[in-house]
Amino acid sequence: MTPPVLAATAKLRVDVFRTLEEAEPFWRALEGTAVLTPYQRYDWMAGFAAAGGECGGRFAILALSDDGGPLALLPLVLEPPRFGVTRARLIGSCISNSDWPIIAAEATNLTRHDLLHALRHASRTTGFDLLSLHNQPRSWAGIPNPMLQFHHGMAASGLYCGKIERGDGPFREHGLSRKERKNVERGMRRLEEGHGAVALRRATDPDALRCVHAAFLDQRGRRLGEMGVENVFAEDWFVRFFQNLAAHGFEEAHPALAFHALYAGNEIVATCCGAYSGTHYSMYMNSTTTGPAARVSLISILMALLMDDLLETGVRSIDMGIGDFEYKRIWTDQEPVFDSVIPLTARGYLAAPGLAIGRRAKRAIKQSPRLWTAAQNVRQWRHQSRRFMRGDG
Incomplete structure (x- = not known):
């Protein structure tokens, strides 16, 4: 049951919903006009939870409204206590690219006092005891992030964002230099000459989805194995999450999740899966083959054709997610994102410095080539050790 309403101010009211179903009417009413990243869509978070992505957590979905209707929503999950401290975070934040409050465009005057009172x-x-927020953009769709009124620090990696603009040249320009456009055109010619007609297709039926998803799992699994990382995407709950959410959006122009595949002849040589919110697309993950077709820059060809496809469906901005990879800089610009730890109880105040230090340490490792190389070597050794223990090789 929803607890009693609290009048945070004379006009602001706060409700806390304990289930997604209970929060859905408020959520969808707000989502129609709100500013949010794709990872706060109801369908994304509900699909993640339904697949088993938040096992063991309790939901506390914080809803703010006034006489005019819904203002903001913070869909939180409470993790099981550790050392007597219970941490709250956004539902699905463990796999998403951006933490962000679902906020009405007219609710930009929410003060730190209002938010702290509600929290x-x-x-x-x-x-x-505390709220932990990760990878928060400074602004989204021109709206400042109200949660950055709390203390925050730089996150470990940047978020890569850009506009998709219509042009007259090949691949609609997409901000590419003349040299970069020539490289994409040359790569497409070589790919077509060696492997057959090149085309990008979105999976919009069950058979296509199965084929593209299987190619994604194989290609991504090989790449993660080289990096010494377990293939989380092959875990049962993640397979259910991707397949169910993508199938749910077959008929939508801007679904919560969609798979695209780059074909060369009959071969799937690259894939990507992405999430939509309004006129924004977020590339959640991509994969490329390790076969002969990999001799050309498949990710560049994929991006050029994908941005053309997105333009045709009304998408006007894109992000390529968190993580500092050089290929992203061709298509997007790095933007800083921020981490916050907001203590709310005495136990929270004691635990908050340790969590903040952990996030700063992660950033220090990722920003230092020497430390990052060492961390990757350790990760690969652990991965090989686990494989040996399982008898995989």
């Missing part, structure tokens, strides 16, 4: 109410009502 403390939710903390008392549901029993969490």
Whole structure:
């Protein structure tokens, strides 16, 4: 049951919903006009939870409204206590690219006092000690992030964002230099000459989805194995999440999740899966073959054709997710994102410095080539050790 409403101010009211179903009417009413990244869509978060992505957590979905209707939503999950401290975070933040409050465009005057009052109410009502937010953009769709009124620090990696603009040249220009356009054109010619007609297709039926998803799992699994990382995408719950959410959006122009595949002849040589919100597309993950077709820059060809496809469906901006990879700089610009730890109880104040230090350490490792190389070597050794223990090789 929803706890009693708290009047945070004379006009602001706060509700805390305990289930996604209970929050859905408020959520969808707000989502129609709100500013949010694709990872706060109801369908994305509900699909993630339904697949088993938040096992063991309790939901505390914080809803703010006034006499005019819904203003903002923070869909939180409360993790099981560790050392007596219960941490809240956004549902699905462990796999998403951006933490962000779902906020009405007219609610930009929410103050730190308003938000802290609401968070403390939710903390008392549901029993969490602190709120942890990761990879928060400074702004989204021109709206400043109200959660950055709290103390924050730079996240470990940047978020790569850009506009998709219509042009007259090959591949609609897409901000490419003349040299970069020539490289894409040359790569497409070589790919077509060696492997057959080149085309990008979105999976919009069950058979196509199965084929593209299988190619993605194989290609991504090989790449992650080289990096010494377990293939989380092959875990049962992640397979369910991707397949169910993508199938749910077959008929939508801007679904919560969609798979695209780059074909050369009959071969799938690259894939990507991405999430939509309004006129924005977020490339969640991509993969490329390790076969002969990999001699050309498949990711550049994929991006050029994908941006053409997105333009045709009304998409006007894109991000390529968190993570510093050089190929992203061709298509997008790096933007800083921020981490916050907001303590709400005495236990939370004691635990917050340790969490903040951990996030700063992660950034220090990722920003240092020497430390990052060492971390990758350790990760690869651990991966090989686990494979040996399982008898995989």
